[in-house]
Amino acid sequence: MFSSMKKIISFFTSHTVWKTLINRIEGIKKTSFGDLVINQTVKLKKIPLASAIIFFSVLISILIVKTRPETQAQPKIEKIWPVAVISAESIDMQPKITIYGEVRASRMALIRSKLRGKIVSLNPAFKDGNFVESGIELLTIERARYEHQTAEKRADLFHSEAILEELKKELIFEEKLKIVAKKQLDISNRNVDRISALVSQGRESKQLIDDTKSKYATREQDYLLKGQRVSKLEAKIKQQEALYDKKAATLAIAETELSETVIRSPLNGFVSDVSLAFGQLLESGETVGRILSSKELEVRFELPEADYGRFTKNSASKENKTEAKDLIGRILTINWNLGSEQLSFNAKLSRIGAEMNPETGGVEMFASLQNDASELGLRAGAFVEVVFPDFIYRNVYELPERAVTDENYIYVVRDQRLVRLPIEVVGRSNNNFLIRSKINSGELIVSRLFENISPGLRVKVL
Numbered sequence: 001m002f003s004s005m006k007k008i009i010s011f012f013t014s015h016t017v018w019k020t021l022i023n024r025i026e027g028i029k030k031t032s033f034g035d036l037v038i039n040q041t042v043k044l045k046k047i048p049l050a051s052a053i054i055f056f057s058v059l060i061s062i063l064i065v066k067t068r069p070e071t072q073a074q075p076k077i078e079k080i081w082p083v084a085v086i087s088a089e090s091i092d093m094q095p096k097i098t099i100y101g102e103v104r105a106s107r108m109a110l111i112r113s114k115l116r117g118k119i120v121s122l123n124p125a126f127k128d129g130n131f132v133e134s135g136i137e138l139l140t141i142e143r144a145r146y147e148h149q150t151a152e153k154r155a156d157l158f159h160s161e162a163i164l165e166e167l168k169k170e171l172i173f174e175e176k177l178k179i180v181a182k183k184q185l186d187i188s189n190r191n192v193d194r195i196s197a198l199v200s201q202g203r204e205s206k207q208l209i210d211d212t213k214s215k216y217a218t219r220e221q222d223y224l225l226k227g228q229r230v231s232k233l234e235a236k237i238k239q240q241e242a243l244y245d246k247k248a249a250t251l252a253i254a255e256t257e258l259s260e261t262v263i264r265s266p267l268n269g270f271v272s273d274v275s276l277a278f279g280q281l282l283e284s285g286e287t288v289g290r291i292l293s294s295k296e297l298e299v300r301f302e303l304p305e306a307d308y309g310r311f312t313k314n315s316a317s318k319e320n321k322t323e324a325k326d327l328i329g330r331i332l333t334i335n336w337n338l339g340s341e342q343l344s345f346n347a348k349l350s351r352i353g354a355e356m357n358p359e360t361g362g363v364e365m366f367a368s369l370q371n372d373a374s375e376l377g378l379r380a381g382a383f384v385e386v387v388f389p390d391f392i393y394r395n396v397y398e399l400p401e402r403a404v405t406d407e408n409y410i411y412v413v414r415d416q417r418l419v420r421l422p423i424e425v426v427g428r429s430n431n432n433f434l435i436r437s438k439i440n441s442g443e444l445i446v447s448r449l450f451e452n453i454s455p456g457l458r459v460k461v462l
């Protein structure tokens with residue numbers, strides 16, 4: 001039995017646990033518990049193998065428990081969160097809204113041929129991109145047909161004028177003859193009265209009174225005929241005057257058509273969309289090109305619906321009563337980027353579109369550029385940057401977007417701990433919010449939120 005015990009002991013002595021156990025046993029040999037262990041080991045010689053193994057296992061367990069090192073509870077340390085902050089400073093700010101737009105000519109003239117004819121003269125400057133002045137001749141259509149037409153209409157007018165003059169002179173003579181006829185009628189009337197008096201006295205025969213009345217009737221008829229003639233002449237004159245006016249209008253049309261054989265530039269501007277050749281036959285109403293005004297340039301852009309709604313809503317508010325102006329007339333800055341160089345122009349908002357764009361949700365707006373823009377090289381079709389001034393916001397704080405929660409809260413540092421404060425977002429400036437809140441000037445505001453941020457956390461300012 002003792003030899004079996006030796007085998008078990010030799011097995012355990014080869015294990016690391018046994019070596020650790022031996023070291024601990026050496027430490028407790030001098031204790032009363034050590035004496036007890038030695039005495040019990042001596043008694044193992046009298047105990048059966050199975051009981052000895054059980055006893056030895058229990059002994060080892062007790063030794064491990066008794067000899068385990070004592071551990072002391074560590075105090076819990078509160079985590080300190082590093083935070084980036086900015087100092088709260090109240091400011092007055094007028095943000096700028098950056099939009100992109102396109103330069104266009106506010107006035108554009110379509111050049112059309114009003115007549116049918118062949119081109120017999122073509123200005124070399126009438127080509128795409130060239131500048132032409134108002135009134136300059138661009139092209140000429142063959143004039144012979146229209147010159148003959150004008151001469152014919154002018155002759156008709158002269159003929160009508162001569163007839164009218166003849167009728168007016170005839171009327172003058174007829175009116176004089178009518179006056180003479182009236183005088184003769186009056187004489188015959190007095191003669192009838194005188195003869196009638198003599199006949200009633202028996203001094204003249206009745207035959208004489210009949211002859212006198214017959215002469216009076218003849219004079220009266222002649223007077224009436226003269227009056228009828230005068231009335232007819234007056235009517236003919238009116239008809240001829242109307243015909244004369246008609247001939248004059250026809251001549252004016254012919255002269256206009258003749259003048260339209262020469263097509264001139266209606267304004268100062270740049271030529272576009274020209275495709276013509278000398279001798280080309282033009283049809284009436286055919287478009288031969290466009291001229292874009294060089295002085296009257298404007299920028300077309302779309303203001304986002306949200307900004308437009310904010311302007312219309314706040315323009316009458318008490319807060320912005322002195323700063324807010326009508327959108328029309330607002331001064332804008334137009335930036336034209338030419339590689340590394342940038343040219344800036346002033347523009348005035350001149351009009352607002354009648355409808356919103358259903359695709360982009362923006363409101364169409366037009367700003368008139370200053371007159372020297374074209375002299376500096378700006379042309380219709382250029383893509384430009386529009387800087388649109390916002391309202392002036394008084395006593396606001398400018399914070400980055402990442403400093404504001406979705407529920408419109410911010411965190412400030414007070415006594416090294418976080419305090420959550422509600423805010424009101426009143427505007428934007430680029431990627432920053434303009435806010436109002438009950439913040440003390442100079443307080444530290446957390447500029448970058450982090451996961452699991454909450455009120456009361458202990459923080460360290462970076």
